[in-house]
Amino acid sequence: MKKSSNGNLYLVVIGCGKVGANVASKASAIGHNVVVVDKDEKAFENLSIEFTGFTISGDATEKDVLLEAKVDKADYIFVLTEDDNTNFLISMACKYYFAAKNVIARVYEPDNIKLFEEYNVKAISPTLLAIEKLSDIVVGDEK
Amino acid sequence: MKKSSNGNLYLVVIGCGKVGANVASKASAIGHNVVVVDKDEKAFENLSIEFTGFTISGDATEKDVLLEAKVDKADYIFVLTEDDNTNFLISMACKYYFAAKNVIARVYEPDNIKLFEEYNVKAISPTLLAIEKLSDIVVGDEK
Numbered sequence: 001m002k003k004s005s006n007g008n009l010y011l012v013v014i015g016c017g018k019v020g021a022n023v024a025s026k027a028s029a030i031g032h033n034v035v036v037v038d039k040d041e042k043a044f045e046n047l048s049i050e051f052t053g054f055t056i057s058g059d060a061t062e063k064d065v066l067l068e069a070k071v072d073k074a075d076y077i078f079v080l081t082e083d084d085n086t087n088f089l090i091s092m093a094c095k096y097y098f099a100a101k102n103v104i105a106r107v108y109e110p111d112n113i114k115l116f117e118e119y120n121v122k123a124i125s126p127t128l129l130a131i132e133k134l135s136d137i138v139v140g141d142e143k
Numbered sequence: 144m145k146k147s148s149n150g151n152l153y154l155v156v157i158g159c160g161k162v163g164a165n166v167a168s169k170a171s172a173i174g175h176n177v178v179v180v181d182k183d184e185k186a187f188e189n190l191s192i193e194f195t196g197f198t199i200s201g202d203a204t205e206k207d208v209l210l211e212a213k214v215d216k217a218d219y220i221f222v223l224t225e226d227d228n229t230n231f232l233i234s235m236a237c238k239y240y241f242a243a244k245n246v247i248a249r250v251y252e253p254d255n256i257k258l259f260e261e262y263n264v265k266a267i268s269p270t271l272l273a274i275e276k277l278s279d280i281v282v283g284d285e286k
Contacts, residue, residue, distance in 0.1 A: 011281075018253060018270060023277045030282060078277065104280065106273060110161060124276055126269030127161060130249060133267055134166045134221065137247060138154075139173060 015081035021046030158224035164189030
């Protein structure tokens with residue numbers, strides 16, 4: 001991840017399930033400024049107790065919520081809800097309303113990866129990562 | 144993966160969804176002997192057209208099906224259905240009825256990983272792999 005001149009980045013994490021909370025907590029721990037958005041306020045309980053960022057409870061498919069999270073100022077936006085369609089919609093909104101450059105989304109269905117990447121969203125696919133890991137075992141190249 | 148003296152291994156892959164089919168196809172392509180088990184015969188359509196292994200349509204939670212797949216002779220057993228409980232049950236059956244040594248299971252819920260590992264099943268967690276990948280991005284250590 002590219003650092004800004006003072007080394008601190010502004011990150012928006014959308015979706016505070018296990019994955020989102022883990023990424024947000026880690027980013028906060030190493031000094032980045034983090035805002036986490038989730039529809040369900042209870043999700044913020046997944047954050048580490050040391051988390052020093054901000055939380056917004058709201059639906060990130062709504063433009064106003066993205067505006068409140070200042071996605072237009074974000075160095076990186078992580079779109080990590082549990083639904084590919086929702087992640088695609090939010091990613092597109094970030095890019096086209098707010099000209100966000102670095103949008104990274106979780107993509108469950110490997111067939112969807114191409115769509116995200118066509119629109120310059122970096123796709124992280126748990127399924128594909130599992131296939132890679134298992135293939136490493138099969139070919140004897142496990143790290 | 145440890146090779147036997149002639150380099151060919153006998154692998155059983157249980158669950159022929161995207162992940163299972165991919166692993167089975169890859170293993171077959173590099174010359175291993177592969178048997179794939181799935182409840183749904185249609186799942187075998189996920190296999191590559193070059194797949195030269197065997198397929199068994201049956202419920203791998205049943206001992207007879209595991210016996211038919213010769214899990215007692217398998218060098219590695221990949222347990223890759225889409226349900227953690229099913230994967231745990233099958234993994235345990237492989238280990239305790241058939242003394243299988245190398246059982247590798249897909250585990251969705253990260254909280255379940257510990258349980259699998261306590262029983263010497265190697266757990267591959269797509270969620271954890273995604274967290275690791277995203278953390279690499281956050282800390283600027285992406286490979």
